[in-house]
Amino acid sequence: MALSKEEVSRIAELARLKLDDGEVEKFTTQLSYILEQFQILQEVDTTDIPPTAQATPIKNVLRKDEVKPSLSVEEVLANAPDREGDFLRINTVLG
């Protein structure tokens, strides 16, 4: 189950992680090894076995449509790396 460096770079892009060449190299080796160990999964017969996505069998957990208090603007922006007035400020989305 060897991954190529190109695949690792593509995955990093999907995960919006910038990697330098050394990291790409290192993760290619490590992830390839790990996936090789995990080949054991492919040997399990899962015919007619449904997937489990949740740990409990509960269903239909709904909330009433009621308005609860929001945070104050100051609380919302208290951890903001940058702000302008009452907005979060970020680098340009375009460009």
Next chain:
Amino acid sequence: MEFETVIGLEVHVQLSTRSKMFCGCSADYAGASPNTHVCPVCLGLPGVLPTINEEAVRYTVMTALALNCSILEETKFDRKNYFYPDLMKGYQISQYDAPIGKKGRLEIGPAEAKKRVAITRVHLEEDVAKLLHRDGYSLVDVNRSGVPLMEIVSEPDIRSPEEARDYLVKLRSILQYLGVSTANMEEGSFRCDANISIRPVGSSELMGKVEVKNMNSFRAVYRALSYEEERQRKAFISGEKIAQETRGWLEEGITVLQRSKEYAHDYRYFPEPDLPPLALSAEYINGVRKSLPELPEARQKRFITDYGLSPYDSMVLTTDKAMADYFESCIDLDKSKPVPEYAKEVANWLLGEFSHNLASAEINIDNSPVAPDKLCRLISLIDEGKITMAVAKDVLAEMFSSGGDPYDIVQARGLLQISNSAELEEVIKEVLANNPQAVSDYQQGKPQAIKFLVGQVMKRTKGRANPNLAADLLSKKLEVK
């Protein structure tokens, strides 16, 4: 070569719930100052968990039923993964392979030529924050993050920009009848993206499918699709390849290629582990079905049978729920009047002068300064012969600007119809004296000249003269001469 246009529409609708989709913040953020409708959940703080707003689920089931969808017995939410600064969690909670509604239909066009557009799916998700672009940087307002958003996807059954517009008008109408959304395109509570391609007639093979975005009104959808249809046709004829791409509509009347995202699309959907699935029981679904209000098509039919309106008038009146409500309020206010005649009169006012006034004031009928009882009184003044039609139009305009009562306006401005011969005689004398040409035309066998003279009388009396009486008196005078 003859071409056929193939269009599929994806509509996003903000639901009018009180609170947001997955938290208790108020969803009514329009006009709120930035970042005032934000809590740890919709801000995507570390450690928060979503909880499902039951009303948003009900609204989506209502819509799916109104669009003749089948409702899935077990539905669930999924995470749609992508990065963008307006998406607080780095994933959107949406629905992937088990949407609430599937396989529905919407009928468009006039009764005699109905066309069926298949609905692929109706699902529920959450809106994203709003980005504002400044010179060299951007700003984020998180108020919109987490507002319930319903997505309605059509099959590519639409064949022209006209049909696309009809589909959207009809869909908006249904949503407004259901009361699940304000469905206002300009305000962003109703948004539309389109997929459009062309193909030679008879061929089932599609050319490159183009996604058109950034259309902010029904008119924009119509114009953008017309433009795109033509652009693709020309490209095909000149032998260019039509690329599969996303284009944005610009108000100057063209679509332009949107900068392709530098990161590939692969949304990596997987079941949302924070939200247990929903099992919608037959009992629940039937309950919602029973609670559905009358929908536009049913109301249109009823308007034809109950009020004797024409199919066209009924359709126009009922497409806008508020208009239809207004109409019925008027009818209910005056039950003494003969139905088909009075209904026709009210319909004419609403579809004519009343709509003009709304349009020029740029207001919705819900916010009309003229309430149904006032319009009814105006119509009564005409019916009772107290004012002329010409005066009534002026009075209505004043009712729109001042919000006043029609009777008060008529009184204050002395606009009561002149139906008294003696009073009119004076005016007629003057008119005849000042218009010798028209008088001689009439006498030389041009009876239509009398219309001009009646017009002059109306002008002199500022529209107050009873036009029939004026015509009678005029012809008598002219005969005598």
Next chain:
Amino acid sequence: MEKLSISQAHQLLKNKEVSSVELTQAYLEKIESLEPSIKAFVTITPEVALKQAARADEMIARGDIKPLTGIPVAIKDLISTKGIRTTCSSKMLFNYIPPYDATVMERLYGSGVVVVGKTNMDEFAMGSSTENSAFFTTHNPYDLERVPGGSSGGSAAAVAAGEAVYALGSDTGGSIRQPASFCGVVGLKPTYGRVSRYGLVAFASSLDQIGPMTQDTLDAALVMNAIAGYDERDATSVPEPVPDYTSLIGKDIKGMRIGAPKEYFERGIESGVERLVRKAISKLEQLGAVVDWDASLPHTDCALACYYIIAPSEASANLSRYDGVKYGLSVRVGENVLEDMALTRQVGFGDEVKRRIMLGTYALSAGYYDAWYLKAQKVRTIIRREFDEAFKKYDVLVTPTSPTVAFKIGEKASDPYQMYLSDIYTLPVNIAGLPAISIPVGLEKGLPVGLQVIGKPFNEGTVLKVASACETKN
């Protein structure tokens, strides 16, 4: 001052032999003297603690004393604490101060507890040694050259060293039990859905649970009494009634059916660990339990791969919110915000976090979803069913908590896969969502060994009962 248990401290406070402020001061002093060598805390909160202690003393004076009132607790640094920095031991959140409390914190505050600090951990709970903390590695109080286990290593070390009376940890694949085992304390992972996850910074949402790390089983029961129960803010929390977890502590286990699955005594288990665990199980037998030494969970060997596909997949989404836009680290030297986000994540995350994000992203990506993520979810069903079957025969299952005692700092740091093997006995429990406890059962060459007791869903009481039967005070 010796290491106090909750019940001992409670007696002192109740009898007014000591005030909460005095007790708190003593613990803060102990923290000050031990921290240079142990390094269990990312943030120490003396001001907050003394204020809370003063308030607790007022409660006690009013006669309003609950089992946890006035007692110092350490909180794993991925539980959201309003006004107290919550870093998840990551550069990404080095400056993040939450504006809200986790549900468990609200419940603890309702009992008048005293928070002395936030404990170190592997970054975002990814690791088994605290070596993946972006700040520093915590040292095992039994041997400072060794790791305390992880990811809740700071919590385990703080309790073991007596820097706090008890602590909260979180467990996604063994992160409470394995460090409890390495540090010789009691660590309970409740049934999935038993304790609210609201405010627990998510690693793998379908596996995470908060639980107590304490001196003994009675303390674990007392903490569970305070934190367990349905929470409307966590849709996956289960509306089962909460029993008094102390009621079964020390009760007779005669006739109980206990399974010791043989797969848990294979594959790299250290002989000293095996000997002490078998001895503890024999003690249960002597107390009248019926032990089946030949119990079997045949798919145990698939659990590691199953876990390391599912957990990273969920984590890859859960960690997407760390992008430098709203809070935390923000690198702003890119051409645009999208580049800033990628740079922020490059600088803000450590290697193990990056590895798991990549692994999860891969397992969910187009073309690989069915072969990896979906396959792992199906294997998850098989593993769960196997536990269901076993619990038709047994009341509890007993296993070693970890195949080894605490290893040396640096020993496994360069080999991520070797590190993953450290949780091989604990992670099947998370896959199945079951309750399990690790209790110390003796020392091997001076290092603690833990026994794991696994129960049926919502049978924390039974798990505590069996664990209390073979509890030995260190």
